[in-house]
Amino acid sequence: MNRQALPQLLEAAFGGNRRALARLISLVENDAPERSAILDAVIPKTGGAWRVGVTGPPGAGKSSLLEEIVMAYRERGKTVGLAAVDPTSPFTGGAFLRDRIRMARAGADPEVFIRSLGSRGSLGGLSAQTEAVLDLFDAAGKDMVFVETLGVGQAELDVAECGYTTVVVLVPESGDGIQAMKAGLMEIGDIFLVNKCDHDGAALLEMELRAALELGSNADSWKPPVIQTSAIEGRGIAEAVEAIEAHRTHLAQNGQLPHLRRRLLERRLRRGVETRVTHALWTDPERAAKLEETLDKLLSGGVGFEESLRALLPEGLDGEES
Ligand SMILES: Nc1nc2c(ncn2[C@@H]2O[C@H](COP(=O)(O)OP(=O)(O)O)[C@@H](O)[C@H]2O)c(=O)[nH]1
Ligand SMILES: [Mg+2]
Incomplete structure (x- = not known):
């Protein structure tokens, strides 16, 4: 989609245009590059x-x-x-x-x-x-x-x-x-x-x-x-x-209602952070390789479970001074 198209699409959807709304939903659903911009524009409305x-x-x-x-x-x-x-x-x-x-x-x-x-x-x-x-x-x-x-x-x-x-x-x-x-x-x-x-x-x-x-x-x-x-x-x-x-x-x-809205948004933010952190963790090829390595060591009795766990945690969360 070109740069100009998104603001127009948003305006049309906010004005009640069905096709524009359908298009935006598809972009969000398909994790299109426009997803973030759409969600940011939508919230204030x-x-x-x-x-x-x-x-x-x-x-x-x-x-x-x-x-x-x-x-x-x-x-x-x-x-x-x-x-x-x-x-x-x-x-x-x-x-x-x-x-x-x-x-x-x-x-x-x-x-x-x-x-x-x-x-x-x-x-x-x-x-x-x-x-x-x-x-x-x-x-x-x-x-x-x-x-x-x-x-x-x-x-x-x-x-x-x-x-x-x-x-x-x-x-x-x-x-x-x-x-x-x-x-x-x-x-x-x-x-x-x-x-x-x-x-x-x-x-x-x-x-x-x-x-x-x-x-x-x-x-x-x-x-x-x-x-x-x-x-x-x-x-x-x-x-x-x-x-x-x-x-x-x-x-x-x-x-x-204000309290409920706040609670719903809080849950949503927390979940969003958790999902992205989890995603980032396991899509990191280094950690994926480390996981295999750790499993090998764990199964051969070379290291303990807690030690293995710490080896896989991100820096700062592994209980070590950074
Ligand atoms: N007897 C009877 N059947 C119903 C009623 N409401 C739904 N059904 C039937 O129950 C089945 C499932 O309905 P559906 O609305 O698809 O259920 P959903 O999976 O909960 O969305 C369909 O065959 C409906 O026709 C009802 O009030 N009485
Ligand atoms: Mg149903």
Whole structure:
């Protein structure tokens, strides 16, 4: 890209141009040389959007529910950006296609921008990529920004927690309640949706979740609501939207939002530093060679573990006077 093109592209995207926005997202996702300049330009333009992370096990109905929720926001005249993260299928496009079908109505709306993300990139992992995309949506003037992610591992939990409001979707099947408690979903949810309430067991799961939430020592004054929904029958959608709005009002009225924003940015900076340091460490050919050498010595009993460890640490961190 030539030098002049980027400022124009940014201006077009900030003005709401879809193609410019799509282009910027691709550049960020592909770790293009323009990535840093884009991210630096975008940050000052952010802050207008409300960010919502939606997580839960695969097949719980996150995409189906999101389509309903997104359409409900559209009826309120709000513009929407939605990022769907499926790290299990980075290149196959399987999730992409499925979600596109699931979101046929929302996807056809010119005021809804949907993007599937799969690339972890090298410059900060999945959550860094996702957060960059959310910033781009925000800077492009979207009122509501959603991210859908699987609630399966730490990397995914990190992504789920990048919103101001975190929605956990569960279904009354196969011990979802227990799974959620084990996976740490109970701790991160601001709102719990018991989806597929057209199936048996929704009331039971709702009770289980309420009991678990009572037990959790939550010092926060926000009591996470548990709402039965059916994406298929359109039930509970208005209540889910009301809950998101109530959480937003709660954070604003309690003056917690600046603190939350600061905490989210802190996590993001820390993670960014850690990822880059790790990357720099192991891409250093000298250290890579040293690692092999150290392993040989360690296995032959020539040196101890701590000594080996110190030999691999960067200068200044190895406990030696520099
Ligand atoms: N019966 C019923 N099926 C649903 C409901 N919501 C989603 N589904 C179905 O569950 C499957 C998985 O939905 P999807 O939205 O892709 O789940 P995701 O993996 O969590 O995004 C699809 O076949 C949906 O049609 C619901 O409320 N009731
Ligand atoms: Mg989905």
